[in-house]
Amino acid sequence: MTDSFPLLSLCLAWPLLGALSLAFIQDSECAKRGALLVAVVELLLTVAAAWVFDTARDDFQLLEDYPWIPGLNIHYQLGVDGISILFLPMTALLTLMALLASWNSVRHLNRFQLALMLALESVTIGVFTALDLALFFLFWELTLPPIFFLIGLWGIGAERRYAAMKYTLYMLFGGVPILFGIILLAINHAHYTGGAIPQDLAFSLPVLLNTPIPESAQGLIFLLLFLGFAVKAPLLPFHTWLPTTAIEAPAFLSALLVGLKLGVYGIIRFAIPLAPQAALEHRWLLAILGAVTLIYGALIALQQTNLRRLLAYSSISHVGLVIVGIAAFNLQGLQGAVMQLLNFGIVAGSLMLLAGMIQQRLGSTDLVHLGGLAKPMPRLTVLFFVFALSSIGVPGTNGFPAELLMILGALQAYPALAMVALFGAVLGAAYLLGFVRRAFFGPVVHDSVAKAQDLRPRELALLVLPVLLVLMIGLYPQWLLSWQETSLQSWWQRLSMAVPQVTTESKHTQRTAILGVPSDGSI
Numbered sequence: 001m002t003d004s005f006p007l008l009s010l011c012l013a014w015p016l017l018g019a020l021s022l023a024f025i026q027d028s029e030c031a032k033r034g035a036l037l038v039a040v041v042e043l044l045l046t047v048a049a050a051w052v053f054d055t056a057r058d059d060f061q062l063l064e065d066y067p068w069i070p071g072l073n074i075h076y077q078l079g080v081d082g083i084s085i086l087f088l089p090m091t092a093l094l095t096l097m098a099l100l101a102s103w104n105s106v107r108h109l110n111r112f113q114l115a116l117m118l119a120l121e122s123v124t125i126g127v128f129t130a131l132d133l134a135l136f137f138l139f140w141e142l143t144l145p146p147i148f149f150l151i152g153l154w155g156i157g158a159e160r161r162y163a164a165m166k167y168t169l170y171m172l173f174g175g176v177p178i179l180f181g182i183i184l185l186a187i188n189h190a191h192y193t194g195g196a197i198p199q200d201l202a203f204s205l206p207v208l209l210n211t212p213i214p215e216s217a218q219g220l221i222f223l224l225l226f227l228g229f230a231v232k233a234p235l236l237p238f239h240t241w242l243p244t245t246a247i248e249a250p251a252f253l254s255a256l257l258v259g260l261k262l263g264v265y266g267i268i269r270f271a272i273p274l275a276p277q278a279a280l281e282h283r284w285l286l287a288i289l290g291a292v293t294l295i296y297g298a299l300i301a302l303q304q305t306n307l308r309r310l311l312a313y314s315s316i317s318h319v320g321l322v323i324v325g326i327a328a329f330n331l332q333g334l335q336g337a338v339m340q341l342l343n344f345g346i347v348a349g350s351l352m353l354l355a356g357m358i359q360q361r362l363g364s365t366d367l368v369h370l371g372g373l374a375k376p377m378p379r380l381t382v383l384f385f386v387f388a389l390s391s392i393g394v395p396g397t398n399g400f401p402a403e404l405l406m407i408l409g410a411l412q413a414y415p416a417l418a419m420v421a422l423f424g425a426v427l428g429a430a431y432l433l434g435f436v437r438r439a440f441f442g443p444v445v446h447d448s449v450a451k452a453q454d455l456r457p458r459e460l461a462l463l464v465l466p467v468l469l470v471l472m473i474g475l476y477p478q479w480l481l482s483w484q485e486t487s488l489q490s491w492w493q494r495l496s497m498a499v500p501q502v503t504t505e506s507k508h509t510q511r512t513a514i515l516g517v518p519s520d521g522s523i
Contacts, residue, residue: 007052008062008078008129011045011088014038015095016122019115028110032103035114039096042121046088053085055483058490060131060206061085068135073201077132082487083268083338086480087128087260090345093465094259095121098252100462101353113154120146120256127262133182133270134203140178143262144171150253156359157248163241164248170241174231178266181224185274188213188221208274209494215277222278225271226286232263235323236293239316246312251356254308258315259349261341264322268338272326276495283327287413290323291420298427302434307355307365310435314391315348317424324414324421325406331492333409338484339477340402346473347390347399350466354384357459361452367435372444377454381440383463388436390470392429398473398480 018038025031053061060079068076080088099117123146126139152164182203189202189211202208213221231238246254272279279286297317304310318340325337357380358373359365374381390397393404403425411418444450455463473480 006064007045007049008080009064011042011049012078012122012125012129014045014122015042015118015125018042019118019122022111022115022118025111031111031114035118036096036099038118039092039099039121043089043092043096046092046125049080050085050089050483053080053082053483055082056486058082058486063131068132072134072198072203074134074203075132076135077204078129079131080129081490082484083491084128084265086342086483087265087345088125090342091121091124091128091260094256094345094349097349097353097462097466098255100458101255101356102250102252103458113150116146116150117252120150124260124262128265131205132203133185133205133208136205136270137175137179137182140262140266141175144168147253147257151245151249154250154253155248156250159244160248162248163244167241167245170231170238174228174238174263176228177224178228181221181228184217184221184224185211185213188217205270205274213275218275218278219281222271222275222282225274226267226282229263229266229271230289232266233261233319233323234263234316235289235319236296239293239297242316243309243312246308246352247306251308251353251359254312255349255352255356258311258352259345261319261322261344264319264326264337264341267323268326268334273491273494279495280329283329286323286327287410287417290320290325290327291417292320293317294320294324294424295420295427296320298424298431301431302427304431304435305367307358307367307370307435307439308352310431311348311351311355314428314432315344317428318344318348318391321403321406321421321424324410324417327417328406328409328413329495330409330412331488332405333413334488334492335481335484336402336405336407336409338488339398339473339480340406342480343390343398343402343473346466346469347387350463351384351387351391353463354380354387357455362446362448367438369446370439370449371446372440372442372449373452374440375444376450376452379455379460383455383460383467384440385436386467386470388432390474392432393425396471396474398470398477400474401477 015038018035022031022034025034049062060081062080064078066076068074095117120143123139123142127136130136130139148164148168151167152161155163157163185208186201186203187197189208190197190200192211193200234242242257245257294317297313297320301310301313301317304313322337322340325333355365362369390399393399407418407421410421
């Protein structure tokens, strides 16, 4: 059963088919061009999915639903709503940028590496589109093999195999509670309907959203899901895999890991709406973890002398701010959180790719080997500075409306935490602008820097669209908010119906007009 043409299946299968086809291409240059063609077509397909998406509807669209494992009532079920739809073109764009950025890397691309990149794109699209939780978990776990091999075989650090193993073990640890939470949700549905196990299990997200869960079970389900997604986010104390991976992994993979925050998406998509009462009861946990992660990541970033490690801790700090926005449990906080997740792909991914370009030219991103980069590489400097300004939330960039919404949402829920978020923003400006000053400006102290080549036309071209998105969203944020508003309003209403306290506690939130939010409380 489908709503229309199976566009989501095509978006999911096209990169995988492209990866398989590379096995029949012997010439490496032809393989690179073939992979590039696949990535471009995939971007067009995901843009087409966003184009036909009806922003006025609050339900799941582009639905596809076929029996997969009938004995367990598991379906091949795909669909998107306003929360997830824009992550599809973002994934495709970031993959295309990563491919172009690594085109002339020191360790030349080969067919296996290209196939792994396309396979990772395919399963990531699956994570964002799967509505059956068993199918979602399959895609979630299938992200591990490509990343393991990309780090272990094509990493740039001496400890790349250690980093690959560390990442895999962390993700396997996080997958266990997610699986248990999914199983408990399916069993609860069978008990609620009075059916038998396994025939009456349910893994469909739309079905589970309408299945009441006893309050006694909600707490366990929420904590299991939240724990699993927190590892991937990452939140303290599960964050240590990201700095290690950022240093050891190839730059394009680091860009994908900091740009696509699947763990935070899982919290918004599954953990909170499936166990709303428990989520409200544990909002203090989300708020504290978010605030601690925000400040901890910023303070550690202040001490870094390696650009890639600094960007990793900056990403951790920004994840903390997103969790604070989610924990506010109001429309503004959630709106800012989803916008910031999309910003990660544009800004954090681009910054990591630029760091990789510096690594290609100088062999290092340590501050001791940098200094005066602006003189030989003015184009790279300008682009890095634009993305840095967006990262710290300067008005006119896409980081500003997202951070403003999250801070205002936190201010209405937890005024003290809003002050913590503002302090974190100050720290963010300190560590990023401080590094820019020392690395890009001042005298050129190394001959290798003086001889460094500026951005090539191909590298400049791949960063043009992200820069335009930074300015477009920053100057007109309602363009992006309009994609999300109906689905976020539905998300909020479902939470309010399940937890009446939310409506009572946040009446003043719903009366506030921010960035085009009507005063009647709708987004």
